[in-house]
Amino acid sequence: MGWISSGTVGGVGMMMDMTQKDIFIHEIDNQYNTANRFENHEGRIQGQLHDIKSITSPALFAQLMGGDKDLISAFCEGMNQQHSNTSTCLRRGHDIFGVEKNIMQDHTERGKAFRTKLGWDEGTQTYNTTNIELLHTEDLYRGKYNKDTAFRSKTLMSPTIMLVFTALIRGLVSGEKMKDKEFSHPTTSTMEAIHGITNTTPGDIATTATFAIWVLSGDPCLQRKGQRTKRNYMTLYNNFLQILMTGLRNKRQSIYDVINDWDRTIFLDTETSIVASGGGVVSSGLHRALLDQEEEGEEEGVGSGGV
Numbered sequence: 001m002g003w004i005s006s007g008t009v010g011g012v013g014m015m016m017d018m019t020q021k022d023i024f025i026h027e028i029d030n031q032y033n034t035a036n037r038f039e040n041h042e043g044r045i046q047g048q049l050h051d052i053k054s055i056t057s058p059a060l061f062a063q064l065m066g067g068d069k070d071l072i073s074a075f076c077e078g079m080n081q082q083h084s085n086t087s088t089c090l091r092r093g094h095d096i097f098g099v100e101k102n103i104m105q106d107h108t109e110r111g112k113a114f115r116t117k118l119g120w121d122e123g124t125q126t127y128n129t130t131n132i133e134l135l136h137t138e139d140l141y142r143g144k145y146n147k148d149t150a151f152r153s154k155t156l157m158s159p160t161i162m163l164v165f166t167a168l169i170r171g172l173v174s175g176e177k178m179k180d181k182e183f184s185h186p187t188t189s190t191m192e193a194i195h196g197i198t199n200t201t202p203g204d205i206a207t208t209a210t211f212a213i214w215v216l217s218g219d220p221c222l223q224r225k226g227q228r229t230k231r232n233y234m235t236l237y238n239n240f241l242q243i244l245m246t247g248l249r250n251k252r253q254s255i256y257d258v259i260n261d262w263d264r265t266i267f268l269d270t271e272t273s274i275v276a277s278g279g280g281v282v283s284s285g286l287h288r289a290l291l292d293q294e295e296e297g298e299e300e301g302v303g304s305g306g307v
Contacts, residue, residue, distance in 0.1 A: 023048055024064050024072050035249055038242045051203075086168060087222040090215045093172045096163045096179060097216060111218020111228060118213050127231050129239050134160060134216070135209055147254040151205055151244075152261040162265055164215070165208040169197055183268075199272045200262040202244035210237040248275075 028049045037047035053061050063071050090096075094104040103109045119132035130145040137149035137159060151161065167175030169192040174184040191197065210233055211222070219226035224234045247255030256275045263273045 023052075024067065028053065028065065034245065037245065038238070044238065087211055087214060089172065090164065090167060090211060093164075093167055093175060093215075095176045096167060096172070097160060099216075107218045107220050107228065110216060114216040115218070115229075118216060127229060129236055130243075132213065134212060147252075151209065151240075151258045161205070161209050161212045162262060164212045165200075165204060165262070166266055168208065168211070178266075199267055199270050199274060200259055201274060202241055202248065202259075205244055205258065205262065206237050206240035209240050 023045060026045050026049065029046050032046040032050055034047070034050075036043045038044065052064070056064070060071075064075060091104060094101045097104070099110075099113075103113055115127075117133045119128040119130075119134075120126075121128050121131075131143065132145075133141045135150050136146060137152060140146070140149045152159065163175045163179055166178045170184065170190050171186055171188075174186060174190075177184045185192075213231075213236065214222045214226075214233060217226060217231070218228045219231070221227065222233065225232050244255055244258070248259075259273065259275045263270050263275075267273075
């Protein structure tokens with residue numbers, strides 16, 4: 001689909017939006033500040049509208065905002081169908097997750113096998129939204145979210161969510177090969193090639209982490225609220241996105257390191273990273289998309305690298 005790009009939310013980021021038709025009844029605020037995205041419902045609406053605007057042509061966006069019901073319906077159905085097809089495809093990649101095929105294909109067995117790894121809290125009998133083992137560096141999880149190990153790997157072996165991202169943009173075979181430290185760039189059409197994805201964005205990481213959690217869950221279909229787990233996947237996605245975008249806006253070294261780690265692992269010598277890999281500066285693209293010009297909070301510096 002031509003609506004996916006590698007903009008602010010990211011190449012695969014928009015696939016998690018599960019776009020609703022009624023979003024287009026809201027007027028877009030041209031004074032919108034990304035820093036306000038997570039303050040209230042209106043901020044989230046504006047964030048989604050600006051994400052859509054960034055990946056559509058001016059003419060298409062004008063038609064969507066103009067209330068063209070047929071076009072809005074086609075757009076939303078297309079977006080939702082794409083994330084459904086992609087998420088279902090991931091469940092065929094049992095090798096990526098190191099899971100036996102029969103367990104991966106059985107909703108009940110899969111749910112039993114991985115719920116602890118996915119943040120199940122026996123005390124509250126609910127799933128935690130950040131204390132999730134799957135998100136963290138191998139063998140370093142200590143039961144709680146840790147900014148220094150979340151979303152990244154300090155070893156040469158990529159964590160599961162990086163493998164999932166590779167599978168999303170290059171195909172399942174590439175994800176499986178990367179697990180064995182082999183880099184594969186298919187000559188066939190892939191999301192990476194079609195949409196020119198050359199670096200990692202906050203939306204890529206937030207979406208991929210959410211997909212990975214769903215894949216190992218007992219929920220049959222990826223929808224806003226899990227049929228069996230009752231987990232709200234949109235809330236999960238927004239939580240991850242807020243952590244990453246807020247960290248970038250406030251220039252937190254731990255989040256810069258996450259982006260660097262993904263870029264160095266997946267895109268190797270990319271020249272389009274939204275954070276600098278060693279020069280102590282932030283790219284102009286990141287300034288335009290996420291960062292205020294003002295210093296906010298404690299500045300921890302940029303550019304120490306990520307692996």
